[in-house]
Amino acid sequence: MGVVVPLDEAREPKGLAPLFEIVAEDMKAINRIILDKAVSDVELIPKLTHHLVNSGGKRLRPMLAIASAKLCGYDGPKHVPTAAAIEFMHTATLLHDDVVDESDTRRGRKTARLIWGNQTTVLVGDFLLGQAFRMLVEVGSLPVLRILSNAAATIAEGEVMQLAAAKNTATTEDAYLEIIDAKTAALFAAASEVGGAIAERPADEQAALRSYGRNLGLAFQLVDDALDYSGDSKSLGKSVGDDFREGKITLPVILSFRRGTSRDREFWNRTIVTGELGDGDLEHAIALMRKHKTIESTLERARSYGSIAHDALEIFPPSREKSAMQDVIDFCISRAH
Known part of the structure; x- marks a missing residue:
């Protein structure tokens, strides 16, 4: 008999109420699929999967898949298992991310790798990817x-690119955008595009949905980058400055390094490249970002990508789904305020 762990009811994040209302019934079905597909005779698999799936994520990607299908007028059964597969893919990438980044917390909880170890975490991530593609074959x-x-494949390439750029203060903004385009935006783009594919809509509509998701994903990640140095722990679900302590190269760091003095660059090389952190270093990093207005610049770029995402949907006629998907953009940007 397989081992199964109960799944908490999906939470309704503030600002996503219109989208949540549209997808609520389908998300219940997705939860049931997740429960079913997380069953295994290997006890650690459902335990570890439950740990991450129930850690408070917004499940934006499967919700976007459902909403985009409804936007395109689809009323068949294929969008639900497809969205569940997308959630499994996302969960797998989070497990792999935490191992690669050596992260200790996610959404305010200990990471799976800290509890069960790196090897188990990677292998369970592989299991979830396998289950995702099993579901897609059935679709x-x-x-x-x-x-x-x-x-x-693109997400995996993004992970490798991020490894190559790790602790490298010479990373350019273009190179960083290429990394997050692959690591983060690719799944947003795919989740949005599949709704049009399932509904067999024309190529221009599918391309518009892909553009919407890609630019939403870029905006989402850039806001996350800014929040790590300007947010608060309660809203972040993690400690402010986690990226800094882990030596991550993000856009606020890249811009601060480029705009800073030689003394500023020495600071970034010491803290990011060599990992020599001392008391007050996080506060000094934030002060440099304020001095060079790099948080503002990061959010300005995020808003620009958000505008592109808005425009991408304009080929669709007015509808509840279109309005809700535009609200998602505003929600992602507004997290910075």
Whole structure:
């Protein structure tokens, strides 16, 4: 008999109420699929999966898949298992991310790797990816399988690119945007595009949904980058400055390094490259970002990508789904305020 762990009811994040209302019934079905597909005779698999799935994530990606399908007028059954597969893909990438980044906390809780170890965490992530593609085979749509398999490969490429850029203060803004385009935006783009693919909409509509998701994903990640140095622990679900303590190269650091004096660059090389952190270093990093207005610049870029995402949806006629998907953009940007 397989081992199963109960799944908490999905939470309704403030600012996403219109989207949540549209997808609520389908998300209940997705929860049931997640419960079913997380079952395993290997006890650690459902335990570890439950630990992450129930840690308070917004589940934006599967919700976008559901909303985009409804936006395109789809009323069949394929969007639900497709969205569940997307959530499994996302969960797998989080498990792998935490191992690669050596993260100790996620959403205010200990990471799976800290509890069960790196090897177990990576292997369970692989299991979830396998389950995701099993579900997609059952969906039986080659276009959907193509979109999501391409996304899986792109995300892995993004992880490798991030490793190559790790602790490298010479990383350019263009190189960083390429990394987050692959690591983060690719799954947002795929989740949005599959709705059009399932509904067999014209190529221009599918491309518009892909553009919406990609630019939303870029904006989402850039706001996250800014919040790590300007947010508060309660809203972040993690400690302010985690990226700094982990030596992550993000856009606020890249811009601060470029705009700073030679003394400022020595500081960034000491803290980011060599990892020599002392008392007051986080506060000094934040002060440098304020001095050079790099948080503002990061958020300005996020708003620009958000505007592109808004415009991408304009080819669709007015609808509840279109309005809700535009509200998602505003929600992602507004997290910085």
